[in-house]
Amino acid sequence: MSLIEEIDFGTPRSKSETMVTLTIDGNEVTVPEGTSIMRAAMDAGHQIPKLCATDMVDAFGSCRLCVVEIEGRAGTPASCTTPAMNGLVVHTQSEKLKKLRKGVMELYISDHPLDCLTCGANGDCELQDMAGAVGLRDVRYGYEGENHVFAKSHGEINAAWMPKDESNPYFTYDPSKCIVCSRCVRACEEVQGTFALTISGRGFDSRVSPGMSESFLGSECVSCGACVQACPTATLTEKSVIEIGQPEHSVVTTCAYCGVGCTFKAEMRGEEVVRMVPYKDGKANRGHSCVKGRFAWGYTNHKERILNPMIRERIEDPWKEVSWDEAFSFAAAKMRGIQKKYGRDAIGGITSSRCTNEETYLVQKLIRAGFGNNNVDTCARVCHSPTGYGLSVTFGTSAGTQDFDSVEDTDVAMIIGANPASAHPVFASRLKKRLRQGAKLIVIDPRRTEMVESPHVKALHLPLMPGTNVAVVTALAHVIVTEGLANEAFIRERCDWSEFEEWAAFVAQPKHSPEATAILTGVDPTVLREAARIYATGGNGAIYYGLGVTEHSQGSTTVIAIANLAMVTGNIGRPGVGVNPLRGQNNVQGACDMGSFPHELPGYRHISGEAVRDQFEALWNVKLNPEPGLRIPNMFDAAIEGTFMGIYVQGEDILQSDPNTKHVVAALSAMECVIVHDLFLNETANYAHVFLPGSSFLEKDGTFTNAERRIQRIRKVMTPKNGMADWEVTIGLAKAMGFEMNYSHPSEIMDEIAALTPTFTGVSYAKLDELGSVQWPCNEKAPEGTPVMHIDGFVRGKGKFIVTEYVATDERTGPRFPLLLTTGRILSQYNVGAQTRRTENVVWHAEDRLEIHPHDAELRGVRDGDWVRLKSRAGETTLRAEITDRVSPGVVYTTFHHPDTQANVITTEYSDWATNCPEYKVTAVQISPSNGPSDWQKSYDEQARHSRRIAPAEAAE
């Protein structure tokens, strides 16, 4: 193993298919038209000296180090900005060029500290490399002149010197080492799209400036790390590198945060992570990252991580640390005891969307084959289960249709109920890049999210009332059908025509028009009509959606309505279009694929199918139960009823993440054995009898499947701190319960998955190592995977139009609860916050706030920062208010990253009609000023504290 050095070609790749041939240093080189001479030379293996060029941003031509000579042309053009052309004869090294470059380097170095030995970038500094490359031996100008290097010059304070900015928790900005190449500024603009950085001043006064000469932390900077990556010197450096030193080897792996699934290099020193650097060949992120994946991995060695198994008889007892064997046999005896007492179906489990495919597969296998029932579910129940249902009935597959690269061909993007800038930041950056090239954006969201307005982005915003998605999307269809914008040729060829006619007649009814529905939705009919026309006629139209679509009592209906919209406009089956669910967690897609739902075996095949069951029964050597099992909310109901008494929860905090906390508390308290398998004593563990410590994504091998169906490897870079990878823990528990599963490596588990799942038959670790990643279906028909689905026809045969009647949720506002609460995420935090709260990311978001419109705030006498009581029919909590017009009057908004906020005490048990996905996004609430935490919050906190006690180890005799 060694450090993976990626070649920097200096300028971005040209997509042209026309090739040109030129001669560089006597070698003929053929490259796509539009390639720079610099890149063409690198292609031929000749590295032209450079400082301001890097292939993550466009050429800039400022450092003048990359000058070349071209026969027949005057002067010495910069090779980064000069395109390769047929017949050019280029020389990259000559006496003249050598002199010029040395002169440039002398000037740079005359204003740069010479503390290389103690510098954080020592060993990874392009300035140092270039000084070496040009043979710099002397600086004729000396170091005494005007400079940015020393705090004092000639005994006087040096006004040009600026101190280090260490405000960002993860990297430092040292202006004295800056060469003003502006790579950071361009990375912020071109790659991230935030435009937080600029060069202030001119000439010698030029400085990199976050915002208006602010600190990095105080500026608009979102800490994505692109600038740090772009910086050729020690000016922007990871604090971890300064602290530890340069890494000595690296391993390619996949981020464990959101469903974008960015590829990273874990850069290591021994078993210590020095830094995580986005990998250019990563097909989801193409070398970009966000603050979470790039920097927020410190939770993996946080002091609160639990490393020893623990048990207790009653949840009132303190935890007792025990050996793995003791924990397994304690858990197994309890679970088997429950089955004896209450019946085979009285236990079940929850697979984790944060764990690997292999681990998820094992947990559902343990439940179906070892427990002997189908009581297995996953957190997709509470996020994207409606996607599974809606897309499979309309298209025939439970997954997004595109790869992320597809966005580069999109002309109109429609985002519904999602805020990628916060929740899927790397995708947002890729989308913004396309928007800056001229693509249009429509945002359907109750809140004016960061996507609606950002530098160089102005979306057409449809601020709807929470809960009216179906009415809005059906109204869009109404406009398309009644204004004759339907793509008849596509529909006739790909869809069932008579179903289409029925559907078209339904949506064309005047009651579905934007004008008729405006009273419910609050959306201006003119704007809605404009949005429909743009989507239907603006070229390649792509829909991206999130939990604002699914987490409603009509979640599945909205997904169906979205699929209808894509079919009626023919926006399916080619790059640039499609229906794309943005998945919340790293492996939600994978967990669903792996048979985590109670009614489905891996590959989305219903458990009642005899042929499918036969296949699994033969390989697993057991008889499977043909009846679907309980879904998570049904498990809670059954627990309270007394028929479901034991649960194995892997990597999922159901108490914090599921709605109506009091109901969940009642259910968990009713159970006789709750096994929590996690990194931390999470909220659910407060009600657990067995705690099995988990391993982080850095400590095990496996695969994650991201939102674009891409199966990617995660690779072990350190020994599991808890002693066992999660898949080994599941095997241990299974064995104690009398069910043997024998695997010596996760690759063997993947081989079994491939053998049993038609869409995975071509997947193996060998192939993933060879290709980097593949998108399922990956089988004999598509040996290298399937980037875009439904190309020649829908998976189910004909695309199916289904009518989508808007039905108002039963969660209504009224005099007691006049406001609608909706929820979301913030950039720096992730989901229930178990990971990100245990990193420095808390500097950006230390608590959840309630966003409220100034009008609603004034009516209630609430000022910015005040504590407010938030009350719904389900419960009440308190948090602090933030007054903003991002939300409309009548709507309030909060995040749910902090357990003490208890946002889910407020949410109700209403759920999606098809899948029981909870209706998180609409809760009728009232708000009033408050003095501090509610009684519930206090008693909850006390219980949690009490429950987390670990008994001190008994002294050895």
Place this chain on the structure above:
Amino acid sequence: MSSPADRLVYMANQIGTFFRSQGHDKAVPGIADHIKKFWDPRMKRAIFAHLDAGGAGLEPNVIEALTSLKQSLPAAS
């Protein structure tokens, strides 16, 4: 939504509401199929028991769907 039966009635009616706009002839088998595919046996038993007890609160399409489903699933009742 207090008692378990109330909750199942509510869920069954929610399914009924989605299928209602497809017309009676598609709705009844649609509802039956959905409950068959997604409900755990104890939930089916409980709703069938409620149906046998008069099916209070259930919408007509749902009653019809559950009746036909119950007949087709002798083992589950």
